[in-house]
Amino acid sequence: MLRYVDGAKPGKKLRIETESQPTVSSNKKYEEKRVRKFLEECHIGRPWLKYENGKMFCECCRENETTGAFCVGTTNFKLTAIKQHENTNIHMKYAMKYLRPKTVEKSQAADCLMKLKKSEYDRLVIKFRTAHALAKSHQSFRFYNTMCRLDKAKDLDIGTSYLNDKSASTFVQTIADVTQDSVREKVLKSKYVSFTCDGSTDFTGDDMENVYVRVVVDGIVEDLFLNIGTANSAASAGIFKFLMETFDNLSLNIEEKMIGFCADGASNMQGTKTGLAALLKEKWPHIFITHCLAHRLELAFKDAIKKYAVYDRMTTLLLGIYYLYRKSPKQKKNFGRAFEALGMTVILPSRVGGTRWLPHLQRAISAFIKGFRAFVFQLETSSHENPKAEGLAKLARDGSVIIFILQLKMIIGVLARLSLYLQRRELCIGDAYMRVKAAKAELLQIFES
Known part of the structure; x- marks a missing residue:
């Protein structure tokens, strides 16, 4: 009949299972008959894995007297068992010394290259220290070239590059960026953070806002300089905007860490209605506001x-x-x-x-x-x-x-x-x-x- 109907196909024979003969998967039948052996390929990337007397064991776990099948020895040579063991915390704790790379002998060309890099590094160290000293002593970067010529007169090897005032500015900016990154890491590592800010005037007469943070790292309390910049205005709203931009630019997620703010008694700082303290209290209701003790004494x-x-x-x-x-x-x-x-x-x-x-x-x-x-x-x-x-x-x-x-x-x-x-x-x-x-x-x- 099916041949007279276009596209018709014969149906598949139904599979009938009996209770006396349950089905067994082919993989299970294969595993029952299979005889596993330890493969030498398992040693690749696993120097701690050993095979003796028909058993496989972990040398580092056995040396540290840990418990488990891989400590006393196992005949389960499955790769999944090996991977499961090497991902355990106790194994990773003791296996570090087996994973350290072996020392490689350097060639003569490599030694020459390293000496060249070491010489250039020593020159940059002298220049960085000179630029840092100028910045710390509030000297002009135009004095940097004079200091470099003085270093040459002292028979110091400083090379012939990076000897102008622009290089000094670049060095100081690099030092500032590295120092700020270090401060940022401490702020992120600390569980609690408090800060203070105060205004100052630079030599051009512009008002600058200095921001300091207090953190606790490894039980040690530290006061760190975080940033200096110019706010839109000396009013509380302008200072608040400057502080929020500072925290955002440094990617400081301190919503739950911020616990304290300290400042002088100026109205734009300690005002209870429109002062900076009120704006901070609105953003972080849990923050504790402190009036500077030295200012209060004065x-x-x-x-x-x-x-x-x-x-x-x-x-x-x-x-x-x-x-x-x-x-x-x-x-x-x-x-x-x-x-x-x-x-x-x-x-x-x-x-x-x-x-x-x-x-x-x-x-x-x-x-x-x-x-x-x-x-x-x-x-x-x-x-x-x-x-x-x-x-x-x-x-x-x-x-x-x-x-x-x-x-x-x-x-x-x-x-x-x-x-x-x-x-x-x-x-x-x-x-x-x-x-x-x-x-x-x-x-x-x-x-x-």
């Missing part, structure tokens, strides 16, 4: 001392003496003659204020007390022809100002030491609390005496 001192009018007269006296002798060569010469006439060592006046206000004020007060006789002598001598010196001489003879300076010297010494301690890199909150407590006790002792 502000506390100024708030406590501003109610004394004599403090303003003391500041006027110290600043006036500093500018009188620092800005006038004639007065400076007369100042030196006054010390010689009194048989005293010349002590130049120090400036009040600066980035570390309390230590600067302490130095200015100490210099004034040590050279008090010479200061008064010179001011009184110059008062006949210099109205400014006459006014400063009246302040220097004012008993209330002198008593205030002597009393402040004892107090400022305690506060200056505390200020320097609070600026230490390795400082923690616990140490700061104990140091502040000790300073308060010392001040109370001074007031009681």
